[in-house]
Amino acid sequence: MHKYSILLLFTLIHFNFSYGQVYNSSYAEIVNKCAYDSIYKNLQQFESYGVKEIGTSSLNNTKNWIINKYNHYGYTNIVEQPFSYFGYNTENIIITKTGSVYPNKYIIIDAHYDTRKGTGTNDNGSGTVILFEIARLLKDINTEYSIKFIHFSGEEDGYIGSQYFINNTVIPQNLDIVLVFNIDEVGGVYGMTNNTIVCERDEINPTANNAASAIVTNELANCVGLYSNLTAEISFAYLSDYIPFEANGEIITGFFEKNKSTHPHTISDVFTNLDVNYVYEVSKAAIGASLHFSKALKNVLNIDKNYSFNNIIAYPNPTNNEVSILLGETKTDVKIYLRNTIGQTILTKSYEAVDHIKINIENQQPGLYFLILETKLGKSKNIKIIKK
Template sequence: MIKRTIFSFILIASVQISKAQTFIQAYQDRANQISQTNINTYLQEFEALGVKRTGTTQNTNAFNWLKTKYTALGYTTADFFEHSWTASGYSSKNLIVTKTGTLYPNKFVIVCGHFDSINGPGTNDNGSGTSIILELARILKDVPTEYSIKFIHFSGEEQGLLGSSRYVSQIVNGTSPKMDIKVVVNLDQVGGLATKANTKLYHDKDQSNPSSNNAAAAIAVQELANCTLLYSPLAVDFDPAESTDYVPFQQNGEIITGYWEYEGGYNNPYVHTANDLLVNMDPVYVLNVGKSAIGSVQHFATASTKTLATEDIVSKDLESIQFYPNPAKNVLNLKIDDSIKDFKVEITDMSGSQVLINEENKIHIDVSRLKPGVYLGTIKADNDKVTKKIIIE
């Protein structure tokens, strides 16, 4: 994300879910299919690709990595569009993958985020958004949606929104009539901070000129926030939409909104540095943002309300498990529902290496031999599992 200008933002203490927007179990089931293992793997691989400055070999490698991921998910070359562009002395590509809607194939919900970085690998900014978009594409691939969905990965964001600007001018406005866009949802810098609880999420509200689309955008951001409350464990706040890839769409009169991390946010010390690394962010927060995102994309694209191809659905009882105290020092305790009789706990470090394995049915876990730092604790019961962040003092 381009560094934002700091100014006062909208602060709303509580958000009421619109009566027109109700909980849909199938949407929650799909939100629960987001895989912590997949998120971690995407973030690790994204980081290993290095600094992805626009126009470099590493940037091209990241583009090809994305294509490989979509191919592995079952998307074909017929679904791909490689948008080559040149601007301000840079040449690069945006990757667009389209899932066709059943009733409105020519009206699009755009889910986007950038994959370029500067000064570091950009694991938070914006490997976090990139990872979520890949999970959305995986889970929704065979789910009928009334509206078409475009999963878009932009380059050139860090040099001034170059890739998204060229996409709007050359592709969105390059057809007659211009592309019909229902809403644009952007994911940028949603990784949080490893040392924070990361329980809240910013939802970006359009307050800019032209103002003709602001009223519709206000409805969209409220619906986005409703999906966070309905399908994720995160609390809601709002900030002004600015300085990321939805801006060219907004200036084109489209309805836009998006997500941004709450902790860190304006003052994240790692973004745009060599320390924008997985070790400094919270992959569980990325998963929770992903739950909101898949809820909102299903809502905007009007996904089927029948549960299809569900797997690894996490029960609400398992979701309610808590580790305490957190941070912990010598003993880590579990607050767990009495209905869960047989469970195992596995703890891994941020590189994915297991440091504690298969503590069966124990609610008091000896962590005295673990080094201080951030870990992931996974609780498994039957065929369900849930992952929580653990901090060892």
């Protein structure tokens, strides 16, 4: 019935070992595009819609704003999932990005957008705007797994939106969920030092999915250290939309603020009582973690300036005849030139896509040569080669 098979657990453990987390400069380049100004403005915009309880026009207007955001980012698979609560209609918003290797396996990244008693700028405007930044920056990134960004409604009424999604989408479609990453109340407290984020793992029944949750939560904590200025603290998951997923056997993790604000669920849960810079740092950690969990493919990131040559190995060098150049990763539109010490070009070659180049200088005079590597969009690199 549920998916927490030993096989999946094994896969996750294997995944953990074989893709051990080291700082990924390609991920960091994307993380560094996280926009403080967008977060600032989006939090204020979220606040401007008012108290977002089920049955209010505030909640409906917020829903339309969220959908417009994803349209603007270029997403086309945006689904409203309506459900009703005491005669009032409301909707989950589900945005799907298809993975390149495992299109039918899903990472769910979610945040609720309904609020209670106040505008909920921390709970959960903070999670809402972080999803925007993740979705904006991952739009054109090739990920192995599919991602569903879900903005749930009805969280404050007892996870009824996420429960509805499980009952009406996950179970009937037998949706293959790799991981649920929930972001709720990460605004911090204005005036306090907000430098720690809580990474939440599953410590409740059923327990068969708890070990896998602990593994991915450790990975989440590692991403905090790698891609933000924050410190990670691991604690237990409770009181948010990952709970119905957990009960359904899924593997969950999440972010929650360390300094717990007293404002949520009151009229003072407003912009001026949270710490925008903290939301920005949590966003960076969340973007890094989303790239990591969805297995963004380093070789095909759509970042032009990424095409620099950093980890080149040339061997043997000095050489009698052939020299091999390992580029460390596949580069596209590569051109090479071999020049001698008086600037004459001895050889030129072009490659559409290449990770390994071999050149033969058997017929050249002994001495020093320069191999220049260039890409259409990036920096060039100069390597000294010695012919014996």
